[in-house]
Amino acid sequence: MSKLLKKSVKLALVQLAAGSDKSANLSRARSKVLEATSNGANIVVLPECFNSPYGTKYFPKYAETLLPSPPTKEQSPSFHALSEMAKESKSYLVGGSIPEYWAETKKYYNTSLTFDPNGKLLATHRKVHLFDIDIPGKISFHESEVLSPGNKLTLIDLPEYGRIAVAICYDIRFPELAMIAARKDAFLLLYPGAFNMTTGKLHWELQARARAMDNQVYVGLCSPARDMQADYNAWGHSMVVDPMAEVVVEADEKEGTVYAELTGEKIEETRKGIPIYGQRRFDVYPDVSAGKVKYEE
Numbered sequence: 338m339s340k341l342l343k344k345s346v347k348l349a350l351v352q353l354a355a356g357s358d359k360s361a362n363l364s365r366a367r368s369k370v371l372e373a374t375s376n377g378a379n380i381v382v383l384p385e386c387f388n389s390p391y392g393t394k395y396f397p398k399y400a401e402t403l404l405p406s407p408p409t410k411e412q413s414p415s416f417h418a419l420s421e422m423a424k425e426s427k428s429y430l431v432g433g434s435i436p437e438y439w440a441e442t443k444k445y446y447n448t449s450l451t452f453d454p455n456g457k458l459l460a461t462h463r464k465v466h467l468f469d470i471d472i473p474g475k476i477s478f479h480e481s482e483v484l485s486p487g488n489k490l491t492l493i494d495l496p497e498y499g500r501i502a503v504a505i506c507y508d509i510r511f512p513e514l515a516m517i518a519a520r521k522d523a524f525l526l527l528y529p530g531a532f533n534m535t536t537g538k539l540h541w542e543l544q545a546r547a548r549a550m551d552n553q554v555y556v557g558l559c560s561p562a563r564d565m566q567a568d569y570n571a572w573g574h575s576m577v578v579d580p581m582a583e584v585v586v587e588a589d590e591k592e593g594t595v596y597a598e599l600t601g602e603k604i605e606e607t608r609k610g611i612p613i614y615g616q617r618r619f620d621v622y623p624d625v626s627a628g629k630v631k632y633e634e
């Protein structure tokens with residue numbers, strides 16, 4: 338039996354076609370989550386901003402209040418819908434992300450909620466690295482115009498399986514986060530994300546495979562489906578990469594769900610074949626050894 342992943346687990350990434358109608362997005366998500374578990378999925382993932390269009394101008398309009406937790410249904414319809422979906426489908430549900438509003442500080446966050454199969458909230462991740470980029474003639478995007486960053490790494494223990502890490506989209510570009518999660522024994526790194534037509538083509542698969550290769554873990558990226566009528570055109574191509582950095586399954590750009598069976602044996606086999614875990618030279622690079630990251634169990 339693997340130390341990291343106690344038994345094999347079926348992962349589903351729901352590449353949802355989200356539009357501007359929040360309640361329609363929630364009910365569409367529900368039917369896709371139920372479909373995924375009827376196909377045997379144990380962990381189901383939704384995309385970044387699955388209940389709204391993606392864009393800074395949309396965040397305030399769609400934002401919900403999550404604290405103090407649990408929020409009321411009026412404060413956060415998405416919290417309650419996700420909790421119900423997890424319970425109804427009896428799955429671990431990584432609820433993509435939603436825009437969140439803190440009334441006290443008047444701040445907004447890009448926030449991911451994960452629920453257990455009883456509908457209980459297990460973890461909240463607030464996007465740590467905000468998506469602020471400028472590629473002349475291609476894309477200019479500044480989440481920090483509206484959002485504030487979260488400040489912790491999110492590790493989640495699933496008792497039957499093991500530990501996973503959840504982060505959001507641009508967070509994948511920071512290998513430090515993935516490295517610390519893997520060193521703290523995560524078997525799977527999950528990133529609800531919405532790359533675009535410029536960086537999607539260049540870096541989506543590369544980032545997923547790099548994080549998997551560096552850390553010899555599974556990586557799952559879950560995008561919204563591409564909508565060429567929307568202001569922001571998501572890349573799509575939700576994918577699962579295995580610890581050997583091979584793409585196990587990949588969606589195209591349309592709505593759909595992709596599945597992968599994750600096994601502890603694959604992790605063990607990879608680490609045995611290429612034993613970097615025992616070969617690190619922290620005497621040569623002591624300042625990158627684990628332990629400096631703010632982390633709450």
Ligand SMILES: O=C(O)CCC(=O)C(=O)O
Pocket residue numbers: 385467468505506507508510530531532533536537540
């Ligand atoms: O890193 C990228 O290129 C895209 C990131 C992104 O779209 C996001 O963080 O929402």
